[in-house]
Amino acid sequence: MPVNDDTDPLRNVAGDDTTRDTASDDAPRDTASDSAGEQLPVNELFYSLQGEGKLAGVPSVFVRTSGCNLRCWFCDSYHTSWEPTHAQLSVDEILASVADHDADHVVVTGGEPMIHDGIVTLLERLADRGYHTTVETNGTIYRDAPIDLASVSPKLGSSTPTADRDPKGDGEWAERHENDRIDIDALAQLADAYESQLKFVVTGGDDLSEIEQIVDRVRAAANDPIPDGDVLLMPEGTTRTELDETRQRVAELAAEHGYRYTPRVHVDVWNDAPGT
Numbered sequence: 001m002p003v004n005d006d007t008d009p010l011r012n013v014a015g016d017d018t019t020r021d022t023a024s025d026d027a028p029r030d031t032a033s034d035s036a037g038e039q040l041p042v043n044e045l046f047y048s049l050q051g052e053g054k055l056a057g058v059p060s061v062f063v064r065t066s067g068c069n070l071r072c073w074f075c076d077s078y079h080t081s082w083e084p085t086h087a088q089l090s091v092d093e094i095l096a097s098v099a100d101h102d103a104d105h106v107v108v109t110g111g112e113p114m115i116h117d118g119i120v121t122l123l124e125r126l127a128d129r130g131y132h133t134t135v136e137t138n139g140t141i142y143r144d145a146p147i148d149l150a151s152v153s154p155k156l157g158s159s160t161p162t163a164d165r166d167p168k169g170d171g172e173w174a175e176r177h178e179n180d181r182i183d184i185d186a187l188a189q190l191a192d193a194y195e196s197q198l199k200f201v202v203t204g205g206d207d208l209s210e211i212e213q214i215v216d217r218v219r220a221a222a223n224d225p226i227p228d229g230d231v232l233l234m235p236e237g238t239t240r241t242e243l244d245e246t247r248q249r250v251a252e253l254a255a256e257h258g259y260r261y262t263p264r265v266h267v268d269v270w271n272d273a274p275g276t
């Protein structure tokens with residue numbers, strides 16, 4: 001079982017007493033203090049194992065911010081994007097909750113955490129306390145902050161919420177998502193500034209040509225080399241049943257192209273249980 005304390009009010013802060021914002025904005029409506037950088041909309045804060053990427057299996061505290069500038073149809077954190085819910089927490093409150101857990105790794109995730117000004121303050125304060133920080137981002141926004149691992153997940157064309165795959169409407173977000181999902185300059189800045197991994201959610205073999213195009217463009221724009229070992233392929237799927245259909249194919253594609261395969265440990269172990 002994930003090591004969660006269900007009595008902890010911050011274990012899942014998307015409960016009935018939290019702010020619910022169903023507007024289609026990037027972020028939940030911010031307060032003045034959020035724009036000043038001292039508060040963040042937090043959807044969930046919990047302790048588990050990192051499930052994906054180079055640090056898969058490492059015990060970590062997860063701070064999941066609410067709000068995203070994209071709308072992938074398969075989003076596995078629906079209540080940070082399509083229907084964002086959150087509690088508005090000060091950086092001090094977040095740090096206190098992080099300190100409740102015996103971990104030295106903190107994963108700042110979303111949603112898209114980089115849309116929030118306050119994320120820099122949070123990362124600075126975590127660094128001051130000696131935490132290793134991973135930021136999970138879609139790679140459309142660069143910020144200068146103390147980040148130990150930038151886990152960058154560019155969104156492919158197969159993520160676009162066309163009318164037939166829209167989980168909520170009739171494709172109203174498709175054009176904006178398609179226009180905004182790739183920013184080569186931001187991806188190159190992230191790759192140059194931080195130890196990073198480029199992590200692609202793969203739905204099938206058709207995705208590989210686009211992945212190779214994006215990797216080539218980022219390599220051309222970046223100053224530092226991006227080895228194939230920093231390019232990760234991850235199967236799409238948020239349940240064991242879904243992963244059973246994609247896991248082997250994506251692993252074979254990684255081997256075929258010389259990229260790295262990443263499992264989804266939290267799905268393999270806990271299926272689709274919340275807070276994992």
Ligand code: SF4
Pocket residue numbers: 068069070071072074075076077080081110111112138155
């Ligand atoms: S970028 Fe991430 S958080 Fe945003 S909609 Fe896509 S999968 Fe969800």
